[in-house]
Amino acid sequence: MKVGITGASGYIGKKLCNELTEKGFEVFKFVRREPQKENEIYWSPSKQEIDKEKFQTLDAIVHLAGESLAPKDIFGFLPLSGGRWNKEKKSRIYWSRKWASDLFMKTFNESESYPKIFITASGTTIYGDHSDEVITEATTKFNKGTFDQLVAEEAWEEPLNQLQKSDVRVVKARNGFILGKGNIATQLITLTTKLNISGPLGKGTQYWSWISIEDVINAYVFCLENDNISGPVNFVSPVPMEQKEFSSRFAKVFKKISIIPAPQLAINLLMGSELAHGLIFCSLRIIPERLLKEGFEFQYPLIEDYAKVLKDE
Numbered sequence: 001m002k003v004g005i006t007g008a009s010g011y012i013g014k015k016l017c018n019e020l021t022e023k024g025f026e027v028f029k030f031v032r033r034e035p036q037k038e039n040e041i042y043w044s045p046s047k048q049e050i051d052k053e054k055f056q057t058l059d060a061i062v063h064l065a066g067e068s069l070a071p072k073d074i075f076g077f078l079p080l081s082g083g084r085w086n087k088e089k090k091s092r093i094y095w096s097r098k099w100a101s102d103l104f105m106k107t108f109n110e111s112e113s114y115p116k117i118f119i120t121a122s123g124t125t126i127y128g129d130h131s132d133e134v135i136t137e138a139t140t141k142f143n144k145g146t147f148d149q150l151v152a153e154e155a156w157e158e159p160l161n162q163l164q165k166s167d168v169r170v171v172k173a174r175n176g177f178i179l180g181k182g183n184i185a186t187q188l189i190t191l192t193t194k195l196n197i198s199g200p201l202g203k204g205t206q207y208w209s210w211i212s213i214e215d216v217i218n219a220y221v222f223c224l225e226n227d228n229i230s231g232p233v234n235f236v237s238p239v240p241m242e243q244k245e246f247s248s249r250f251a252k253v254f255k256k257i258s259i260i261p262a263p264q265l266a267i268n269l270l271m272g273s274e275l276a277h278g279l280i281f282c283s284l285r286i287i288p289e290r291l292l293k294e295g296f297e298f299q300y301p302l303i304e305d306y307a308k309v310l311k312d313e
Helices: 011-022 087-110 147-165 184-194 213-225 243-253 264-271 273-281 289-293 303-312
Strands: 002-006 026-031 040-044 060-063 117-123 169-175 177-179 210-212 231-235
Touching: 002 011, 011 026, 011 213, 060 087, 060 213, 087 147, 117 147, 117 213, 147 169, 147 273, 169 213, 177 184, 177 213, 184 243, 210 213, 210 303, 213 231, 231 289, 243 303, 264 273
Parallel strands: 002 026, 002 060, 026 040, 060 117, 117 169, 169 231, 177 210
Antiparallel strands: none
């Protein structure tokens, strides 16, 4: 199978390209510069340009590209760093996704042949804050009003609905809170735990639906290979938990304590209230019902198991 990957140089993209290559897929990378290799495909969402000839040879596309929601390092949370959700950053987040979605829809409509599988990275923030309500893919009530919810619905997912009217199998991969070596969220959690200053963030009663990067990669491959899967798919561990419980279990593996609370007001001042809500305080108690139904086996369903992996690295 020939699979085109956007965002191939990103955190998920690099790992997915390696995994697909090892499994015998032909991997093609979308690039915004002049292609230098046979397996590179030119595209420019902002200019609405794409190599249509190479696009038409693909069997599937996994669309991961988009301006990062979170800062790339801890310094990105500082004022004037470019990582906080100011007007310019929010514009890049929104339009990087909207332009890409529009370009793909235009290209599909203008092509006589096209990929029959399209998997797009979305986010669980599309649901909006649901407090302690259990969320599955059948949950269609989106609690709107936040920027990240708007982006997921309007820029990531809505433009793809027209593809479902054709013979394209569309999968909307709603990624949860991703943990893995090398990403900012994991670095912060691991650092505060080792320093013995982790604990409830705000009240700590908000639900975190997390997932390991290993399970994310396996889930993308699973969706590529499983013809029964289409529509929204929650990429989250089957065991969501309140943030304070998450921190407590994580700290226990490191033989640390998790009792020092961090006031919500202080975190809002540090990160900006919108970014803090999107990354920390939005309560999402999500179950990956579709993956479980199709027989997907999580490598790390429990945070204790994955904390052990991070501790040993």
